[in-house]
Amino acid sequence: MKIALIGADGQLGTELHESLAGHEVVPLYFPAFDITRTAEARATLAGLAPAAIVNTAAFHRVDECEDRAEAAFRVNAFAVRDLALLARELGATLVHFSTDYVFDGRKTEPYLEDDPPFPLSVYAGSKLAGEFFVRALCPAHIVVRTCGLYGPAGCREKGANFVEAMLRAAERGGPVRVVDDQWVTPTSAAELAACIADLLPRRVYGVFHLTNEGCCTWYQFARAIFDLAGKTPDLRPIDSATLGARARRPAFSVLENGRAKAIGLRGFSDWRVALRDFLRRMGIG
Numbered sequence: 001m002k003i004a005l006i007g008a009d010g011q012l013g014t015e016l017h018e019s020l021a022g023h024e025v026v027p028l029y030f031p032a033f034d035i036t037r038t039a040e041a042r043a044t045l046a047g048l049a050p051a052a053i054v055n056t057a058a059f060h061r062v063d064e065c066e067d068r069a070e071a072a073f074r075v076n077a078f079a080v081r082d083l084a085l086l087a088r089e090l091g092a093t094l095v096h097f098s099t100d101y102v103f104d105g106r107k108t109e110p111y112l113e114d115d116p117p118f119p120l121s122v123y124a125g126s127k128l129a130g131e132f133f134v135r136a137l138c139p140a141h142i143v144v145r146t147c148g149l150y151g152p153a154g155c156r157e158k159g160a161n162f163v164e165a166m167l168r169a170a171e172r173g174g175p176v177r178v179v180d181d182q183w184v185t186p187t188s189a190a191e192l193a194a195c196i197a198d199l200l201p202r203r204v205y206g207v208f209h210l211t212n213e214g215c216c217t218w219y220q221f222a223r224a225i226f227d228l229a230g231k232t233p234d235l236r237p238i239d240s241a242t243l244g245a246r247a248r249r250p251a252f253s254v255l256e257n258g259r260a261k262a263i264g265l266r267g268f269s270d271w272r273v274a275l276r277d278f279l280r281r282m283g284i285g
Helices: 011-019 038-048 062-067 069-090 122-137 162-172 189-202 218-229 258-262 271-281
Strands: 002-006 024-028 052-055 093-099 141-146 175-179 206-209 234-238
Touching (some): 002 011, 002 038, 011 024, 011 189, 038 069, 052 189, 062 069, 062 122, 069 093, 069 122, 093 122, 122 206, 141 189, 162 175, 162 218, 162 271, 175 218, 189 271, 206 258, 218 234, 218 271
Parallel strands (some): 002 052, 052 093, 093 141, 141 206
């Protein structure tokens, strides 16, 4: 299968490039390939005529999106709309990645794919709009909601993923304050990419929740990172109000991999196991 991989050198794209190695993967890199430059992106993809387009591009600096709503929607919604239209014209499957933040966090048990979304921030609203465009315009679509992603390639858009940010904070010294009232599931980019490699050839379409198993607060995640890495910084829990972030986050955005389990997709490990494996892969701990 010929696959156009948008953002092939990013955190998730790097892992996808490796996991999809059995296919004819055409890597596309920013800024040479920019999904917001519609005419150029269309010409490139039409020339490739891929069987699948995998889009990892996003504007996901959550707080910055509050001040740059137009830019957030341009990348996360309108450019995605154009990709969906092109994928339909080409008869290609479109794989697009969304976020746990499309939910408002009022549930106290993991969200299923059919639970109604209610975004709390500009970022979440732009990602949900992108989901709606993909689902409405491209019949052969796979929309993946995931959570707390981390991988060896880091996160160029944000500057660092959470694991990297915590390890850097420990090296700098001084107190480390992390919110303890937002529940998530940290997810390994390597395991997510392997799951996509299993899912894509099956030609099963729709929305999928794909995360590691279990859940924790960001503070508990940070504590596990430091414990496994053998670090002992001054880590203290705070609440979201004390943090004072510009964008609202859901208090509980844990996802249940319901559809993946129903079709027998390869399973994910517990988030603690995945974190340990990642740190070992990076030679830490």
